[in-house]
Amino acid sequence: MSEPELSQRDRDILDFASRSWTGPGARDRAVRERLGISPTAYLQFLNALLDDPRALAYAPTTINRLRAARDQRRGQR
Structure with a gap:
């Protein structure tokens, strides 16, 4: 049995995360x-x-970019 698909909220969050912003x-x-x-x-x-x-x-x-950023932050601690 395959895993259920991502929820609409999860897809919206990932779509949002793919954008770049001028600041927080x-x-x-x-x-x-x-x-x-x-x-x-x-x-x-x-x-x-x-x-x-x-x-x-x-x-x-998006996931690979964010994972790399997370790994870099963890390496700086």
Whole structure:
């Protein structure tokens, strides 16, 4: 049996994460307006998606970019 597909919310979060922003303020406003969640919730959902194989299949470029950034941050600690 295959895994269920990503939810619409998860796809929306990944689509949103694929965009670039001029700064955190602009992104945070857009998160609230477009996704209807807090920036903290957005980052929590996004972080969980980084390790989801369905997310990698849906948005490989975005997931690989964000994983690399996460790995780089972890290496600096």
